[in-house]
Amino acid sequence: MSIKALVVGGTSGIGYGLACRVAAEAPSSSVIISGRNKPPNIPHPNMQFLRLDASSMREIKKYTDSFKASHADQKLDFLIMTQGVISLDGRTETTEGIDRNMALYYYGKQLLIRELLPVLKEDAKVIIVLNAKAGHPDKLNWNDLDLKKTFSLMGAASHCFTMTDGMIQQFAHQQQQAGNARRHFIHVYPGFVSTNISSSLPWYLRGPSTVLMRTVGVSPDTCAAYLLKGASEATAAAEKKVKFWNNIDQKGHEVAGKAVWTEDQRKKVEDHTWNIIDQALKVTARRA
Numbered sequence: 001m002s003i004k005a006l007v008v009g010g011t012s013g014i015g016y017g018l019a020c021r022v023a024a025e026a027p028s029s030s031v032i033i034s035g036r037n038k039p040p041n042i043p044h045p046n047m048q049f050l051r052l053d054a055s056s057m058r059e060i061k062k063y064t065d066s067f068k069a070s071h072a073d074q075k076l077d078f079l080i081m082t083q084g085v086i087s088l089d090g091r092t093e094t095t096e097g098i099d100r101n102m103a104l105y106y107y108g109k110q111l112l113i114r115e116l117l118p119v120l121k122e123d124a125k126v127i128i129v130l131n132a133k134a135g136h137p138d139k140l141n142w143n144d145l146d147l148k149k150t151f152s153l154m155g156a157a158s159h160c161f162t163m164t165d166g167m168i169q170q171f172a173h174q175q176q177q178a179g180n181a182r183r184h185f186i187h188v189y190p191g192f193v194s195t196n197i198s199s200s201l202p203w204y205l206r207g208p209s210t211v212l213m214r215t216v217g218v219s220p221d222t223c224a225a226y227l228l229k230g231a232s233e234a235t236a237a238a239e240k241k242v243k244f245w246n247n248i249d250q251k252g253h254e255v256a257g258k259a260v261w262t263e264d265q266r267k268k269v270e271d272h273t274w275n276i277i278d279q280a281l282k283v284t285a286r287r288a
Contacts, residue, residue: 002028004076006067008054008112009083011035014129014193017220018080021228023047030074034063035083054083055103057096057111057280064115075121081109082129091151096280099156102146105130106160110167111277113185123182125231126171128164132187132247132255135162137265145272165247166269169261172244184235184244191250193223218250226252 005022009015010033023031023044033039034052042049050067053059084105092100098107109128120126139158144150147159168185175181218226230252237254238246247255 002026003078004030004074005078005080006032006034006076007080007082008034008052009081011037011039011049013082014190014220014223015080015082017224018082018227019047020044021221021224022078054108055094055100057098057103057108057277060108060111061115061281064112067116068119071119075119076116076124077121078125078127079113079116079120080127080129081112083108088153091147096283098276098280099147099151102156102160106163107273107277109164110273113171120183122180125184125186125235127186127188127227127231128168129188129190129227130164131161132189133249134158135165136259137162137166137261142268145269146276163269163273165258166261166266167273168245170266170270173266175244181244182239184238184246186231186234186246186248188227189249189255190223190227192218194219223250226250
């Protein structure tokens with residue numbers, strides 16, 4: 001079966017594993033990988049690279065505008081987002097006024113979804129690889145969602161996980177309201193995967209982290225196999241329940257006990273998200 005997929009963060013690690021597996025399953029498929037740097041090896045002829053700095057809202061907007069113009073007649077079966085970096089720095093703002101980690105892990109992914117909805121097939125799957133297990137609305141600081149006043153590394157991670165949960169439910173709800181309810185929004189927990197992400201850690205942590213990943217982590221290809229199979233099975237089961245969002249774990253199984261957000265909770269996170277993103281776009285436009 002011919003599949004069209006865009007994998008942001010697909011130039012290394014889990015994203016690269018997902019992109020390669022989709023590309024390998026059918027030569028007629030088309031897979032676009034995006035990130036800061038082109039990988040040294042693109043193993044399949046049906047893969048191509050498009051550069052994107054996914055920490056910049058302005059760059060994402062330019063990228064998506066160009067993508068929509070050039071792919072209007074080639075709609076996507078998959079929008080997969082795995083971008084992120086391990087950093088032990090405190091709050092480090094981009095020129096757009098957003099903490100860089102939160103821009104990569106959360107805000108940029110939401111902007112990509114919003115802008116690329118017009119080029120998603122009616123039954124497309126939107127997959128966010130982050131932490132589908134940990135989020136719960138009770139963990140949010142509702143008075144400081146972007147953590148400008150109360151930032152901590154653990155708090156930033158928790159907010160990114162949790163707000164992702166809220167937004168996949170909000171996107172799914174809006175699709176149902178619009179009468180296009182076959183698109184599925186999936187938040188994934190990948191577990192331990194043997195990647196080179198530890199290279200962004202301080203030198204004294206790289207060795208132990210690498211040993212840990214190699215000891216307990218699965219390969220990116222194995223992770224990709226679990227996640228793609230799980231996404232397919234989870235969406236098929238959820239659709240029977242008229243549900244169009246899922247949280248799945250490292251084996252591709254649905255995460256039990258996830259909170260169903262109230263309309264008010266979803267709306268507060270959505271309003272906050274677009275306010276932060278749209279203000280960032282305006283700030284960058286004025287500085288340009």
